[in-house]
Amino acid sequence: MSEGTLYDTVWDAHRVTTLPNGQDQLFVGLHLIHEVTSPQAFSMLNERGMEVARPDLTLGTVDHIVPTDDRSRPYADDAAEEMMQALEANAEDAGIDLLDPTTGNQGIVHVVGPEQGLTQPGKTIVCGDSHTATHGAFGALAFGIGTSQIRDVLATGTIAMDKKAVRKVEVTGELGVAVTAKDVILEIIRRLGTDGGVGYVYEYAGEAIEALDMAGRMSLCNMSIEGGARAGYVNPDETTYEWLKTTEYFTENPDEFDRLRPYWESIRSNADAEYDDVITIDGGELEPVVTWGTTPEQGVGITEPIPKPTALQEDKQARARDAQTHIGVEPGETMEGYAVDVAFLGSCTNARLPDIRRAARVVEGKHVHEDVRALVVPGSQRVSAAAEAEGLRDVFVNAGFEWREPGCSMCLAMNDDQLVGDEVCASSSNRNFVGRQGSSSGRTVLMNPSMVAGAAITGEVTDVRDLSTDDDTVGSQPGVSA
Numbered sequence: 295m296s297e298g299t300l301y302d303t304v305w306d307a308h309r310v311t312t313l314p315n316g317q318d319q320l321f322v323g324l325h326l327i328h329e330v331t332s333p334q335a336f337s338m339l340n341e342r343g344m345e346v347a348r349p350d351l352t353l354g355t356v357d358h359i360v361p362t363d364d365r366s367r368p369y370a371d372d373a374a375e376e377m378m379q380a381l382e383a384n385a386e387d388a389g390i391d392l393l394d395p396t397t398g399n400q401g402i403v404h405v406v407g408p409e410q411g412l413t414q415p416g417k418t419i420v421c422g423d424s425h426t427a428t429h430g431a432f433g434a435l436a437f438g439i440g441t442s443q444i445r446d447v448l449a450t451g452t453i454a455m456d457k458k459a460v461r462k463v464e465v466t467g468e469l470g471v472a473v474t475a476k477d478v479i480l481e482i483i484r485r486l487g488t489d490g491g492v493g494y495v496y497e498y499a500g501e502a503i504e505a506l507d508m509a510g511r512m513s514l515c516n517m518s519i520e521g522g523a524r525a526g527y528v529n530p531d532e533t534t535y536e537w538l539k540t541t542e543y544f545t546e547n548p549d550e551f552d553r554l555r556p557y558w559e560s561i562r563s564n565a566d567a568e569y570d571d572v573i574t575i576d577g578g579e580l581e582p583v584v585t586w587g588t589t590p591e592q593g594v595g596i597t598e599p600i601p602k603p604t605a606l607q608e609d610k611q612a613r614a615r616d617a618q619t620h621i622g623v624e625p626g627e628t629m630e631g632y633a634v635d636v637a638f639l640g641s642c643t644n645a646r647l648p649d650i651r652r653a654a655r656v657v658e659g660k661h662v663h664e665d666v667r668a669l670v671v672p673g674s675q676r677v678s679a680a681a682e683a684e685g686l687r688d689v690f691v692n693a694g695f696e697w698r699e700p701g702c703s704m705c706l707a708m709n710d711d712q713l714v715g716d717e718v719c720a721s722s723s724n725r726n727f728v729g730r731q732g733s734s735s736g737r738t739v740l741m742n743p744s745m746v747a748g749a750a751i752t753g754e755v756t757d758v759r760d761l762s763t764d765d766d767t768v769g770s771q772p773g774v775s776a
């Protein structure tokens with residue numbers, strides 16, 4: 295078993311006891327809740343007449359069902375209004391802060407926690423949402439949990455969990471122009487498969503990871519779960535501390551920053567830490583990755599041919615054939631030139647300010663292709679306001695994009711933002727499952743945000759390196775705090 299890793303150290307620091315069934319009971323430092331997965335857990339608690347143990351360590355937001363256009367109440371969709379009301383009532387009763395749209399701080403749960411400065415190194419963070427691993431970007435242990443676990447955390451402020459093995463995923467070298475954290479994680483999943491991480495937590499390390507800004511680290515950790523890992527994290531460093539320092543939590547509590555910093559330093563994996571597995575990828579060799587299929591592992595470099603199903607592992611061949619039929623691609627072709635109908639720049643993977651900046655650089659002075667419907671859905675109200683203040687909203691709107699209010703939107707289509715019929719979407723989100731974007735015949739091609747911007751402009755999957763000669767510098771800071 296691993297030893298001396300951040301995972302081991304933070305786990306031990308939070309262990310309350312080992313339970314008779316062998317699981318460890320961990321103290322939970324931050325519990326994030328949203329409208330889809332929390333109502334049932336609150337009902338279970340209410341049925342037993344129990345109270346929320348740590349409302350002070352719980353934070354709510356609304357993201358999945360919230361409309362991204364007209365947000366006047368009641369919401370046009372009754373189911374959405376009902377979920378929102380349940381969340382409001384539960385938060386109010388328990389005394390939990392709720393980042394609703396009137397606060398100016400609303401957004402996707404995995405965008406707002408870090409923005410608020412509540413996602414911190416060495417914390418245990420849970421949320422009833424599979425992409426909770428995002429918060430691992432800060433060196434937190436962050437896990438997605440199910441409804442009965444949400445209930446348990448609400449009731450006790452702790453959670454029972456099995457300890458996993460740790461795989462170090464080392465990405466060496468320097469990423470090329472237009473190659474981003476999204477491409478790195480799509481490449482990792484392509485190589486190891488969507489179940490390659492089962493039983494593991496991933497520690498991302500190496501020069502290419504250390505060079506990523508916090509937005510990039512969040513994109514990377516966000517998709518750990520798509521690779522089957524229980525969680526993913528990056529050891530905290532100066533980049534992490536710089537982000538934290540500018541958040542409201544720490545500008546309001548500067549002493550806290552000085553008090554916590556030694557702890558943050560102390561939890562970093564030791565130089566001689568032992569891992570259960572190590573894999574190394576040469577980051578310098580990567581190019582932008584896009585998916586050709588219906589799982590995130592079915593990806594390919596933008597200039598590479600789509601594989602023949604028979605070239606894949608035997609148990610993956612049938613699924614690959616079905617996927618190629620659904621998407622309508624042939625092995626041997628590249629994805630370049632594949633026509634798109636919709637461009638979606640959004641989701642907790644890629645809707646932070648640096649993502650929007652990168653995409654804006656591609657879009658500036660150009661126009662969305664006449665056959666394409668293009669949307670920017672910022673990850674949070676803060677991201678949106680910061681982007682607007684920098685003039686980025688104008689760049690997109692002038693180019694023919696719709697600029698929407700924050701939420702999950704077309705990432706999973708629980709609101710009105712949906713594909714129609716067999717539309718193809720160039721999407722900066724994290725899942726390309728059949729039906730994911732609201733239409734069972736709809737087709738999703740996952741890619742990084744500037745590639746989405748490129749597809750919006752040309753009307754087809756495009757190697758964005760051919761569109762922009764710029765380097766990849768967009769500023770390392772979020773620019774969305776305080």
Ligand SMILES: CC(C)[C@H](C(=O)O)[C@@H](O)C(=O)O
Nearest residue numbers: 330331358422423424425706
């Ligand atoms: C609705 C929620 C339970 C779900 C998740 O857990 O991931 C959603 O966020 C998703 O991305 O599919």
Ligand code: SF4
Nearest residue numbers: 425641642702705706
């Ligand atoms: S943006 Fe997508 S992946 Fe992220 S929480 Fe919302 S639905 Fe889930």
